[in-house]
Amino acid sequence: MDEAERLRVLDSFAPDSLQDDAELAAIVQFAARLCDVPIAQVTLVEQLRQRFLSGLGLDVCEASRDGSFCAEAMLSPGLMEVRDATGDPRFASHAMVTSAPAIRFYAGQPLISAEGVPLGALCVIGTVVRPDGLTALQRQGMEVLGQAVMRRLNAQRESIRAEREIALREDRLQRILEGMPQIAWSADAEGNFDYFNARWEKQIGAAPPGSSDEWQRFIHPDDHEMIFADWYGALRSGEEFAAEYRLRFADGSYRWVMGQALPVTEADGTKRWFGTVTDVHELRQALEQRDMIASELSHRIKNIFAVMIGLATLKVRKTPEHQPYADELVEVLRALGRAHDFVQPGAASAQDRLQGLLAALFAPYSDNASTPRVLVSGADSAIGLNAATPLALVFHELATNSAKYGALSGEVGHVTLAVEDRGEHIALNWAEHGGPPAVDSGQDGFGSRLVEMSVKGQLGGSWERRFTPDGLVVQLTVSKKSIAR
Numbered sequence: 001m002d003e004a005e006r007l008r009v010l011d012s013f014a015p016d017s018l019q020d021d022a023e024l025a026a027i028v029q030f031a032a033r034l035c036d037v038p039i040a041q042v043t044l045v046e047q048l049r050q051r052f053l054s055g056l057g058l059d060v061c062e063a064s065r066d067g068s069f070c071a072e073a074m075l076s077p078g079l080m081e082v083r084d085a086t087g088d089p090r091f092a093s094h095a096m097v098t099s100a101p102a103i104r105f106y107a108g109q110p111l112i113s114a115e116g117v118p119l120g121a122l123c124v125i126g127t128v129v130r131p132d133g134l135t136a137l138q139r140q141g142m143e144v145l146g147q148a149v150m151r152r153l154n155a156q157r158e159s160i161r162a163e164r165e166i167a168l169r170e171d172r173l174q175r176i177l178e179g180m181p182q183i184a185w186s187a188d189a190e191g192n193f194d195y196f197n198a199r200w201e202k203q204i205g206a207a208p209p210g211s212s213d214e215w216q217r218f219i220h221p222d223d224h225e226m227i228f229a230d231w232y233g234a235l236r237s238g239e240e241f242a243a244e245y246r247l248r249f250a251d252g253s254y255r256w257v258m259g260q261a262l263p264v265t266e267a268d269g270t271k272r273w274f275g276t277v278t279d280v281h282e283l284r285q286a287l288e289q290r291d292m293i294a295s296e297l298s299h300r301i302k303n304i305f306a307v308m309i310g311l312a313t314l315k316v317r318k319t320p321e322h323q324p325y326a327d328e329l330v331e332v333l334r335a336l337g338r339a340h341d342f343v344q345p346g347a348a349s350a351q352d353r354l355q356g357l358l359a360a361l362f363a364p365y366s367d368n369a370s371t372p373r374v375l376v377s378g379a380d381s382a383i384g385l386n387a388a389t390p391l392a393l394v395f396h397e398l399a400t401n402s403a404k405y406g407a408l409s410g411e412v413g414h415v416t417l418a419v420e421d422r423g424e425h426i427a428l429n430w431a432e433h434g435g436p437p438a439v440d441s442g443q444d445g446f447g448s449r450l451v452e453m454s455v456k457g458q459l460g461g462s463w464e465r466r467f468t469p470d471g472l473v474v475q476l477t478v479s480k481k482s483i484a485r
Contacts, residue, residue, distance in 0.1 A: 007047055009117040013157045015044050015051055019061070023152050024054035027145050031124050032056050034141045035134060039101065039125035042149055043070040044111075050120065057125070058101065067094045069125075073108030074118035079139055082106040084129040105130040107139075109146035114154065122146045183277035187261075189270065191235050203279070205250025220246035220254045227259075238263050238271065244280065255281040309333050331400060334364075354426070354483065355380045357388060358417065361395050365408060373408055374399065378419035381426050387483040390454035397447045398430055398474060407435030407471045425479050432471025440467045459483065 018024065024042045032040035039057030043050050050068045052061050065071050069091060073080040085091045085103050097103050105126035111119045122145055134142070177184050177197045185208070186195040193215070196208035209215040212231065219227055223245040234241035241261040246254040261275030309330050316326035355376060362374040383391065399408065399415075407413030413435035420427040432438070444452075451474075455463045461478030 003047070006117050009113055009115055010044060010046065010119055012161075013044075013113075013119070013153050014160045015046075015053065017160065018053050018153070018156055021054055021152065021156075024149065025056075027122070027148055027152075028054055028056050031122060031142065031145050034145075035107065035124040035126075035138050037105070037124045037126040039127075041070075041123050041125070042111075042120070043108075043123060044120040045071045045074055045118075063096070067091065069094075069103070069106045070108055070121040070123055073106075073121040073123065074110045074112075076108070076110055078110070079134075079142055080106075080108045080110075080121075081133045083131055083133050086129075101125070102127050104128050105133075107134055107142060109142045111146060111150055111153070113150075119153070122149050180276075181279075185275050185277070187273040187275070189235070189272065191231065191273070200277075203249055204247070218248050220248070222246075234261070234263075235273075241273075241275065244284075247277065255279055256284045257281070328400070331396070353380050354383050354391075354419065357383055357391060358395065361392060362399060365399060365403065371414075373413075374415045374417060376417045376419065379421035379426065380419070381421070381480055382484045384483065384485040386485040387459060390458040391483065394451050394454045394476070395430075397450055398472075401447055402432055402435070402472070405436070406438065407432035410435055413471070422477075424481075425477055426483065428476045428478075430472070430474040430476070432473070435471045437469045438467035438472040 028040040028042055032038065037057075039055070041055035041058065042053045044053060045051075045065060045068065048065055049062045050065050050070050052058065052063075055061075067090070069082065072090065082088050082091060083105060085094070085097045085106060091097055091103075091106075094103070103125055105128065106123060108121035108123040110121055113119055122142065124142070178199075180197070180199070183199045183203065184195075184197040185193055185200070187193045191212040193208060193210055193212075200208045204218060206218070209218070212228070216224060216228065227243055227245045230243045231241060233239075240263075241259065244256060244258050247257045249255050256279075258278045258280045259275065260278075261273045263271050263273055265271050312326045312329050312333075316322050358374075358376045362372065362376070365373045395417075402408040402413075402415055407415055414433055416429075416431050416433065418429040418431075420429065451463060455461045455476055455478070459478045460482045461476060463474060463476045465475075466473040
């Protein structure tokens with residue numbers, strides 16, 4: 001094996017941390033008693049020296065590697081015995097043979113790493129020649145004790161590796177925390193802060209608070225009641241905290257920030273909070289400006305609908321024969337207007353749901369009756385501005401078609417619209433009841449093409465229809481993502 005690689009593996013055991021280790025000391029003492037010798041050592045063979053990690057009977061903690069017994073023993077396939085060192089040409093002239101401690105007998109059990117790298121030896125040393133060497137039991141004992149030494153060395157290496165990994169992770173985490181654009185913090189279960197990253201002092205220009213009460217002096221007075229009701233409520237309930245509020249920055253100005261925190265239960269059962277503070281001032285201003293522009297645009301669009309309805313009404317007076325077409329156009333424009341009102345900027349939060357849009361679209365078909373002619377039931381889902389128009393066109397077309405030819409054309413017919421949640425999709429089942437039988441003409445009119453274009457082209461969904469004796473049945477399937485756009 002390459003010596004550089006062997007030394008690299010040896011270094012991974014951090015020999016300095018094992019010097020005079022109590023567990024190794026117990027092993028060498030037992031080895032000495034087992035083999036009835038005055039000297040026993042755990043030796044690691046380094047580049048120029050052999051290091052005695054723990055031993056008995058020698059006053060030194062190292063010796064030269066040249067001519068070392070243990071350097072030879074670690075390369076042995078098993079226990080190496082030298083029964084008379086004075087008669088062994090490898091060691092006869094060694095200083096520890098020719099002078100104190102006057103080694104005569106040596107037995108060394110190789111210490112081999114999990115990678116198969118020789119590290120050193122567990123050795124026992126005698127000062128008298130032993131022609132018969134160790135007994136079978138002593139040899140077996142040395143093998144077992146050698147394994148015990150390696151378990152201790154491996155445990156130390158794993159401990160060091162784990163400590164280094166923890167230190168590396170802590171360093172990486174600290175770099176992330178100090179480099180992130182947000183203020184990061186932690187607090188105990190009572191809301192006492194014990195950590196803020198450097199971003200706090202950089203942005204706020206003051207020492208970080210130690211408690212929630214100290215935090216209060218950095219918050220805009222108008223936001224105190226709201227923010228602390230939410231924060232203390234989160235501390236009591238253990239639920240996630242999230243709130244937008246105004247925080248005083250280093251220049252004395254108040255800026256809008258988003259505060260977020262999550263509770264974490266540690267291994268000992270105690271609860272801690274970890275949170276961030278993100279500057280959202282420019283984003284909030286941009287959103288306010290966008291809403292203002294969108295509101296103005298919405299107002300202009302409503303005016304356009306009104307102008308178009310007025311023009312259609314005026315023009316048809318000159319050509320009464322076109323009255324049915326004008327009436328249909330006006331109803332379409334009004335349906336689109338209701339859909340637009342439903343999702344316009346600044347609308348109430350309840351008006352961003354599918355059920356609410358359907359109720360608004362079908363309101364004209366109630367005839368002020370206590371029971372609506374179109375009965376909507378089932379699941380609900382969020383809808384977005386881009387989906388409102390195609391949805392309005394589809395259900396306006398189905399409703400007007402029913403009013404002309406289907407269940408809504410008579411006094412007793414009605415329609416059920418069942419909304420079914422299918423995970424990532426929404427199924428809408430339109431079924432007409434109590435009207436004339438639905439008959440397939442074999443040709444698709446403008447209305448069918450409009451539904452096809454709206455469902456498949458704009459909503460990315462699918463639809464199918466069935467003509468039954470009780471009336472038309474239509475099933476539409478669209479993804480939740482497509483109608484939330």
